Amino acid sequence: xxxxxxxxxxxxxxxxxxxxxxxxxxxxxxxxxxxxxxxxxxxxxxxxxxxxxxxxxxxxxxxxxxxxxxxxxxxxxxxxxxxxxxxxxxxxxxxxxxxxxxxxxxxxxxxxxxxxxxxxxxxxxxxxxxxxxxxxxxxxxxxxxxxxxxxxxxxxxxxxxxxxxxxxxxxxxxxxxxxxxxxxxxxxxxxxxxxxxxxxxxxxxxxxxxxxxxxxxxxxxxxxxxxxxxxxxxxxxxxxxxx
Ligand code: SF4
Numbered sequence: 544x545x546x547x548x549x550x551x552x553x554x555x556x557x558x559x560x561x562x563x564x565x566x567x568x569x570x571x572x573x574x575x576x577x578x579x580x581x582x583x584x585x586x587x588x589x590x591x592x593x594x595x596x597x598x599x600x601x602x603x604x605x606x607x608x609x610x611x612x613x614x615x616x617x618x619x620x621x622x623x624x625x626x627x628x629x630x631x632x633x634x635x636x637x638x639x640x641x642x643x644x645x646x647x648x649x650x651x652x653x654x655x656x657x658x659x660x661x662x663x664x665x666x667x668x669x670x671x672x673x674x675x676x677x678x679x680x681x682x683x684x685x686x687x688x689x690x691x692x693x694x695x696x697x698x699x700x701x702x703x704x705x706x707x708x709x710x711x712x713x714x715x716x717x718x719x720x721x722x723x724x725x726x727x728x729x730x731x732x733x734x735x736x737x738x739x740x741x742x743x744x745x746x747x748x749x750x751x752x753x754x755x756x757x758x759x760x761x762x763x764x765x766x767x768x769x770x771x772x773x774x775x776x777x778x779x780x781x782x783x784x785x786x
Contacts, residue, residue, distance in 0.1 A: 556590065568584070601640065616690055622636045666724075668723055681740070695739060714732075
């Protein structure tokens with residue numbers, strides 16, 4: 544739920560998620576076994592374009608996939624084994640979630656339902672899905688949860704405006720928008736530093752971009768203290784030290 548609706552201001556988003564979780568009660572997965580009760584609990588909930596009924600479809604669908612496969616991770620792991628590549632595996636996983644809870648049908652009439660889960664077959668970087676995968680797959684470190692048996696080398700970095708800016712400024716991609724290609728290029732460049740876990744740099748890069756309010760140009764005030772200034776394309780490279 545958190546990754547699916549991860550748009551906008553974090554404070555507002557947290558409040559909305561806390562409200563949704565409170566409505567679903569102490570055991571959201573058990574509530575999700577009852578489709579009508581889940582829709583009733585989330586009726587009236589809203590965040591940006593998303594409505595309670597969209598979230599209810601997602602939660603019910605996720606629970607049905609979980610019941611059918613043992614866990615969401617088991618379903619995705621099977622998708623990845625069968626397809627052999629992230630994109631078609633994720634497309635299959637998303638389709639299963641959409642179909643199981645009625646999100647696919649709702650998407651024909653409601654914008655929020657259509658946007659709740661991105662389409663991996665499209666051009667988008669699917670940032671929120673990549674964020675979800677990062678949480679599930681990367682080892683538990685206080686941010687990620689490490690619950691799924693999927694190699695971290697299979698992940699792509701979640702590309703938002705901060706990652707795209709830094710990716711361009713550091714010469715990791717030339718993409719001008721948050722596309723799947725941008726995610727692949729940035730991840731490939733980061734894999735030169737850590738081929739087994741290129742996405743581990745995501746949190747640091749994203750938060751650097753946010754706190755620095757990166758201007759994407761040489762700005763002595765805003766670039767002051769930026770940790771990647773020595774390799775930023777907007778600044779001259781420092782002269783090599785003799786010896
Ligand atoms: S040095 Fe400035 S332009 Fe370059 S990445 Fe840092 S904040 Fe952005």
